[in-house]
Amino acid sequence: MSEPIIRVENLGKKYQxxxxxxxxxxxxxxxxxADGVKSGFGxxxxxxxxxxxxxxxxxxxxxxxxxxxxxxxxxxxxxxxGKSTLLKxxxxxxxxxxxxxxxxxxxxSLLEVGTGxxxxxxxxxxxxxxxxxxxMSQSEIARKFDEIVDFSGVEKFLDTPVxxxxxxxxxxxxxxxxxxxxxxxxxxxxxxxxxxxxxQKKCLGKxxxxxxxxRTVLFVSHNMAVMQNLCASGVLLGDGQVIQSGPIHDVVSGxxxxxxxxxxxxxxxxxxxxxxxxxxxxxRSVRLYSDDDIGTVIFSSxxxxxxxxxxxxxxxPLHAPEIGVGVNDQYGNRLFTVGTYFSExxxxxxxxLTTIRCEIQDLPLAPGGYTLTLAAGPQTEPTRDWxxxxxxxxxxxxxxxxxxxxxxxGQGSLLVRGQWSMKLNPLTTVxxxxx
Amino acid sequence: MTRYQLxxxxxxxxxxxxxxxxxxxxxxxxxxxxxxxxxYKQTVIGAAWAVVRPLVTVVILTMVFSRVAGLTADxxxxxxxxxxxxxxxxxxxxxxxxxxxNSLVANANLVSKIYFPRLLVPLSTxxxxxVDVVVLSPFLIxxxxxxxxxxxxxxxxAPLFLLLAAASALGMGLGLCALNVKYRDVRYVxxxxxxxxxxxxxxxxxxxxxxxxYQLLYHLNxxxxxxxxxRWSLLGVGQPFAGGGWLLSLFVSLILGITxxxxxxxxxxxxxxxx
Numbered sequence: 001m002s003e004p005i006i007r008v009e010n011l012g013k014k015y016q017x018x019x020x021x022x023x024x025x026x027x028x029x030x031x032x033x034a035d036g037v038k039s040g041f042g043x044x045x046x047x048x049x050x051x052x053x054x055x056x057x058x059x060x061x062x063x064x065x066x067x068x069x070x071x072x073x074x075x076x077x078x079x080x081x082g083k084s085t086l087l088k089x090x091x092x093x094x095x096x097x098x099x100x101x102x103x104x105x106x107x108x109s110l111l112e113v114g115t116g117x118x119x120x121x122x123x124x125x126x127x128x129x130x131x132x133x134x135x136m137s138q139s140e141i142a143r144k145f146d147e148i149v150d151f152s153g154v155e156k157f158l159d160t161p162v163x164x165x166x167x168x169x170x171x172x173x174x175x176x177x178x179x180x181x182x183x184x185x186x187x188x189x190x191x192x193x194x195x196x197x198x199x200q201k202k203c204l205g206k207x208x209x210x211x212x213x214x215r216t217v218l219f220v221s222h223n224m225a226v227m228q229n230l231c232a233s234g235v236l237l238g239d240g241q242v243i244q245s246g247p248i249h250d251v252v253s254g255x256x257x258x259x260x261x262x263x264x265x266x267x268x269x270x271x272x273x274x275x276x277x278x279x280x281x282x283x284r285s286v287r288l289y290s291d292d293d294i295g296t297v298i299f300s301s302x303x304x305x306x307x308x309x310x311x312x313x314x315x316x317p318l319h320a321p322e323i324g325v326g327v328n329d330q331y332g333n334r335l336f337t338v339g340t341y342f343s344e345x346x347x348x349x350x351x352x353l354t355t356i357r358c359e360i361q362d363l364p365l366a367p368g369g370y371t372l373t374l375a376a377g378p379q380t381e382p383t384r385d386w387x388x389x390x391x392x393x394x395x396x397x398x399x400x401x402x403x404x405x406x407x408x409x410g411q412g413s414l415l416v417r418g419q420w421s422m423k424l425n426p427l428t429t430v431x432x433x434x435x
Numbered sequence: 436m437t438r439y440q441l442x443x444x445x446x447x448x449x450x451x452x453x454x455x456x457x458x459x460x461x462x463x464x465x466x467x468x469x470x471x472x473x474x475y476k477q478t479v480i481g482a483a484w485a486v487v488r489p490l491v492t493v494v495i496l497t498m499v500f501s502r503v504a505g506l507t508a509d510x511x512x513x514x515x516x517x518x519x520x521x522x523x524x525x526x527x528x529x530x531x532x533x534x535x536x537n538s539l540v541a542n543a544n545l546v547s548k549i550y551f552p553r554l555l556v557p558l559s560t561x562x563x564x565x566v567d568v569v570v571l572s573p574f575l576i577x578x579x580x581x582x583x584x585x586x587x588x589x590x591x592x593a594p595l596f597l598l599l600a601a602a603s604a605l606g607m608g609l610g611l612c613a614l615n616v617k618y619r620d621v622r623y624v625x626x627x628x629x630x631x632x633x634x635x636x637x638x639x640x641x642x643x644x645x646x647x648x649y650q651l652l653y654h655l656n657x658x659x660x661x662x663x664x665x666r667w668s669l670l671g672v673g674q675p676f677a678g679g680g681w682l683l684s685l686f687v688s689l690i691l692g693i694t695x696x697x698x699x700x701x702x703x704x705x706x707x708x709x710x
Contacts, residue, residue, distance in 0.1 A: 015708065088707065090443075092550035093546075093548070093550050093707045094707040095443065095444075096443060096444065100443065101444075102442050103441040103442070103443070104439070105439060107441075109550065111548045111549070112544075112548045115544060115545060115548040115549050116544070116545050116549070121472060128465060129465045129466075132461050132464075132466075133551065135459070138461050
């Protein structure tokens with residue numbers, strides 16, 4: 001069993017981007033002929049020819065990793081990191097430009113729910129069609145048919161064309177077919193982002209079952225909680241390269257860190273996606289710094305974390321401003337909030353670009369990834385600015401308790417020192433003390 | 436049992452391809468079945484279209500070629516029957532060519548989201564025209580009975596001529612379909628080829644009407660031998676094997692088939708990237 005079931009070596013995938021045709025990706029013969037004419041003229045003007053707007057783009061470059069049999073691996077990375085390209089190569093939809101992948105088992109991929117469903121066909125017909133597309137044999141589908149129908153919960157509408165289905169029914173049926181695939185390697189892309197909460201839970205349960213059944217699973221999702229729940233290890237991709245691989249918790253922390261690491265610790269928030277609607281965008285940017293005033297997004301437990309918020313009042317003076325900073329764990333749960341209104345520190349009115357600093361000493365956080373939610377606004381008016389997950393930071397291990405020990409995952413992410421004491425009552429027995 | 440192993444490398448001629456084709460053979464059936472099931476959905480007369488279209492064409496061609504132009508059929512066969520035996524293989528050919536050329540683009544969602552031997556997509560387009568032929572054949576037999584034509588032994592060769600039509604159509608279709616992935620011009624070329632084809636195939640007239648010096652040139656159209664051969668097998672008229680023309684037609688069919696598959700296989704790897 002020493003041979004890994006998936007081995008990826010020096011994998012690279014190059015795409016050519018042509019800037020002149022930003023619209024349709026396909027070319028008309030006319031373009032080819034026109035290019036031919038252009039390059040003919042290019043003989044007289046070499047420089048123009050060399051400047052054709054053709055650009056090479058490496059979606060993946062020098063990717064190496066191995067997956068052992070029975071492992072459930074999460075592929076993590078922001079949009080455009082190369083996750084989908086990797087899955088496409090693994091599932092043989094497209095071929096690599098360099099490198100090699102060795103697969104010691106059959107691969108089935110699920111890059112989209114309901115690929116190949118035909119709206120005019122009935123549910124029953126689509127189960128067979130979709131099953132065949134996913135690589136199941138007719139006898140295999142026939143054997144699992146009842147199970148599939150059961151799982152999807154659409155038995156009443158089996159003989160109705162799926163174009164009359166609600167979108168929820170459609171997705172449930174599609175997932176049900178896919179969930180009954182039995183390959184040695186299963187490649188899944190973001191399919192859990194469908195259906196209602198109950199069905200998602202059911203899907204997750206099924207996924208967990210598949211994972212525990214000894215199947216090797218490669219899984220892509222942006223839902224970190226799902227990833228940590230299902231996967232044992234992870235691979236973090238960034239700009240087409242493997243940035244980190246290892247236990248899922250470490251990789252998830254690394255990912256959250258990488259979300260903001262690029263921006264030199266000062267994060268421009270002017271067009272941040274986490275800003276609530278109808279907010280007054282007065283928070284311009286935020287910067288995190290350590291106790292020696294050096295910008296960083298990595299802190300160790302027990303250190304001082306400085307938060308520098310830059311506020312631009314946008315021509316309207318901010319009277320009696322209040323600032324709040326919420327600290328969230330990687331699942332988005334609020335751990336604690338630091339606010340000017342708790343301390344009654346009474347900030348002066350803000351009339352021009354202003355920097356506000358808050359320092360949290362003895363940072364009581366266990367190693368992991370965290371985010372900050374920022375809020376700022378006047379005391380009396382409802383207009384204020386509010387940014388969810390404005391900046392991510394990570395906490396590294398440090399000897400918070402002076403004992404060399406830290407809580408294990410599952411023991412919470414807040415670190416609190418307790419004062420322990422013990423008193424001996426030698427004359428009372430246990431039963432008396434209870435009474 | 437040896438363990439299944441697959442190595443993905445750039446430019447690696449996929450040795451597993453033909454085995455995969457076999458593994459996925461049920462998909463071929465399912466895709467064809469899907470097309471057949473969907474083809475006449477939400478039409479009022481349904482599969483009757485498979486009969487109405489060729490029969491109406493036969494009536495019109497009979498009017499034009501026989502009444503207006505004064506052409507006659509080989510061996511004094513009832514003219515509408517003569518036209519129908521030309522129309523049937525031609526529409527079979529035309530439907531496969533048209534559907535196959537557009538098949539990959541029509542199934543772009545499959546191509547970009549899932550792996551299977553892509554060859555199955557154009558191959559599966561044979562399903563609908565084949566069903567149409569089957570639906571039409573009772574009418575053909577009825578017309579033959581009406582005209583008093585009793586086929587002799589060559590009738591067992593009739594399916595072979597249809598196979599030849601399918602091979603030629605698929606050969607061209609595969610090539611055009613691969614081109615269509617990258618150059619959508621193909622979509623506009625196809626109707627032109629089909630329109631043109633009706634006139635350069637012996638549908639409404641007999642091959643013998645073509646002047647001798649053009650016979651070889653005429654036989655570059657693989658459908659000439661297919662139509663003449665089918666007529667000969669069903670009606671016992673004409674001499675499809677006269678002269679060397681039929682060899683040329685057969686050769687063109689084979690070359691089309693082989694280059695079609697070759698070109699398709701060669702470009703197949705990039706389909707998902709450009710479609």
